[in-house]
Amino acid sequence: MGRKFFVGGNFKMNGTIKSIKEIVHNLSTSKLDPDTEVVIAPPSLYLLLAREHLGPNIEVAAQNVFDKPHGAFTGEISVTQLKDSNITWTLLGHSERRTILREQDDFVATKTKAALDGGIGVILCCGESLEEREQGVTTEVVTRQLEAVNKTIGKDGWKNVVIAYEPIWAIGTGKVATTEQAQEVHAAIRKWLSEAVSSEVAEETRIIYGGSVSEKNCRELAKQSDVDGFLVGGASLKPEFVQIINAKV
Numbered sequence: 734m735g736r737k738f739f740v741g742g743n744f745k746m747n748g749t750i751k752s753i754k755e756i757v758h759n760l761s762t763s764k765l766d767p768d769t770e771v772v773i774a775p776p777s778l779y780l781l782l783a784r785e786h787l788g789p790n791i792e793v794a795a796q797n798v799f800d801k802p803h804g805a806f807t808g809e810i811s812v813t814q815l816k817d818s819n820i821t822w823t824l825l826g827h828s829e830r831r832t833i834l835r836e837q838d839d840f841v842a843t844k845t846k847a848a849l850d851g852g853i854g855v856i857l858c859c860g861e862s863l864e865e866r867e868q869g870v871t872t873e874v875v876t877r878q879l880e881a882v883n884k885t886i887g888k889d890g891w892k893n894v895v896i897a898y899e900p901i902w903a904i905g906t907g908k909v910a911t912t913e914q915a916q917e918v919h920a921a922i923r924k925w926l927s928e929a930v931s932s933e934v935a936e937e938t939r940i941i942y943g944g945s946v947s948e949k950n951c952r953e954l955a956k957q958s959d960v961d962g963f964l965v966g967g968a969s970l971k972p973e974f975v976q977i978i979n980a981k982v
């Protein structure tokens with residue numbers, strides 16, 4: 734069986750009760766490709782609101798989660814709390830958290846392990862800066878980020894991970910990676926998975942692309958053999974998100 738196409742919507746720190754209800758209503762009343770897995774990630778304050786108003790065909794993800802089960806960790810939420818709220822996925826390692834909030838590879842890895850151990854799927858983000866791309870070290874950067882996780886979760890952990898390749902220079906810039914650039918890095922990630930983990934994990938793991946995905950560029954990107962879906966930022970807040978979900982139809 735092939736890899737199921739996966740489209741995530743990362744709302745980042747956007748939305749209000751009203752706008753999130755509207756987005757959820759639009760998703761719930763639109764015809765979505767049943768062969769695509771859809772997950773939306775609103776800000777934590779609105780996770781339950783989204784969950785409450787969505788049908789069972791769409792899952793909800795946190796944008797981050799902490800690696801301890803409970804306790805004195807002001808401002809954090811735990812895997813146990815996500816489970817308790819029927820939130821089944823989390824993003825981890827987004828470049829905005831790596832750069833603005835200074836999250837290191839090891840911390841992302843520990844949190845990934847905690848989420849997987851607690852039964853939460855992880856959309857694990859990786860990607861290079863423009864400077865790193867220009868230096869020709871894209872593959873090294875991305876595989877270093879993934880290797881930290883691999884060391885921590887081991888071979889069996891990967892079955893509940895979706896890898897999101899998000900080149901930082903393409904995020905929110907309107908400057909999408911070309912289909913060739915995306916395919917090239919996705920293929921390099923799959924090759925790394927096959928060498929560092931196993932050929933089964935390489936074959937089964939979804940590798941999705943993020944960075945200025947729109948209703949205009951999604952179809953071409955979706956045709957690439959190693960592009961198994963998208964992680965969508967800005968466009969996930971708009972009605973056009975439905976066209977991105979349906980990119981394969």
Ligand code: G3P
Nearest residue numbers: 743904905944945966967
């Ligand atoms: O996680 C999604 C992301 O960072 C891409 O954002 O706005 O370029 O689609 P955007």
